[in-house]
Amino acid sequence: MPGPHDLFVRYTFGQPERAAAELRAVLPPRVVSQVDWSTLQPESGSVVDPELRETESDLLFSARLRGGRPLLFYVLMEHQSSVDSWMALRMLRYVVRQLEHWRKANPESKKLPVVVPLVMYHGPDGTWTAPRRVEELFELPDEAEEKEVWRALVPRFEYLLDDLTAERAEALMARPGPPLARLAWLVLRYGRTEELANRLPTWTALFAQVRAAPDGTENLKVVIRYLLLVGDKTTRRTAGQVLHSVMDTQQAEELMRSWGEALMERGHRRGLRQGRAEGRAEGLLRILTARGLLVDEQARQRILTCRDVATLDKWLDRAVTATTLSEVWEDPAQ
Incomplete structure (x- = not known):
């Protein structure tokens, strides 16, 4: 059963325009300029191991370079509270799986497409500290001159990182992109911190922009449900006040009534997680x-x-x- 983080991430960044905003925020400018972003589209084919579903969600997109060559973007969202020191190895495995799937679907091709791997992290316990290069995971001789010789013999692979925990709210607010993408970055950044309730009122203008966009009410409903599932009573009360300031009373009350269902869902999930933990x-x-x-x-x-x-x-x-x-x-x- 997917968790609240997985559902929120897939709803928000599974849409090409919002996914493009995330990719543009992390990719080198020269790469951004060479991608035909009008061709970006989601692809099926999750490769996250089933046992990691509670701590990760992944998205796959395809696009074309301006010269016509294919390109794949593999985005992994890391939800767990602790940094995984083996992430570089896991990402390498995931990328290889995507390439194997691509080869089966394109048997006539003599070349592989470039796969851009990206980890987006929003854990509550500090910034990302794990190695981003897989070669850093190998134990090599200590001598400097020998180490370079050995390093040439091990796989070379590096993933991009968008560490939301290292970003200030002002920087996330200033990122180019649709209002929902910017609000999602902020909510993911502060969603499991004690600062959340105090910060929500400062995002009122952004909530209003989300409300004014197409499907604004539905988008706000998803954001509110996520805040409820990860926040506390103070967060719920503050979010209600923000809602009343960006929409009429009847609409705000309709969204607030859905909180009861979300609370029941959270209790159900908590019970399931407790059962899995006890069994392990x-x-x-x-x-x-x-x-x-x-x-x-x-x-x-x-x-x-x-x-x-x-x-x-x-x-x-x-x-x-x-x-x-x-x-x-x-x-x-x-």
């Missing part, structure tokens, strides 16, 4: 016991009280080969 925690304890590792009460409580499914999955992967509990907790990439 019990499975992890079984693996550790079967492998003869001593699990003291402190470790047992650490496992049973963890509610982050991505963290539990990492512990499960490490438990298969770990010889001590410390190897289960520690990231081997650190």
Whole structure:
């Protein structure tokens, strides 16, 4: 079942004009000038691993360069609270999958299209710190002259990064693009921070621009539902005040009534996530016991009280080969 981040991202940036705004904000200017943006269109073919659906969503677009050559844009949205140090390897795998799909669909072609990989991050716990180049993940000899020789032998790959957590609100507001794209950047940037409720009134003019655009009411409904699912009571009250300032009372009340449904949805999702976490925690304890590792009460409580499914999955992967509990907790990439 898709989560609130996935639904919001796909609704907002799955549309070519808003996707183009995101890509233009990150791509080098010379590349932007060579793309025929009128040809940008969404493509099917998600390659995110099923177990990562709660922490990621991905979008694929195709376009043409001004000379007519094909181009693919692979956009991954990272939702998880912690930075994944292996993202470069995962992105390389995703891009290779896209190229394999393209080869099957275009067997007559002798060349591959360029695939532009982009990670857009909005985690709540600080800026992105993971390597963006896959060659940085390899353990190479320490000697400088030897390292260059070895670096030439490993794969070279780099993804673009749009780290929303590193951007100021003024910079996001000033980005060119449709009003909904700019509002989405701000909401994603501050949606899981304590600043959200205080910042919402400062975006009233932008809310009004979204309302005035085609499909404005529907767009606002999606934004409000997302704010409710990720925000608190103060956010809900403040968002209601903003709504009343950009539309008439009846329309605002209709949108506010949908909050009850969203609250029920959030409770349902929370229950499902808790169930998945409990199942993984019990499975992890079984693996550790079967492998003869001593699990003291402190470790047992650490496992049973963890509610982050991505963290539990990492512990499960490490438990298969770990010889001590410390190897289960520690990231081997650190």
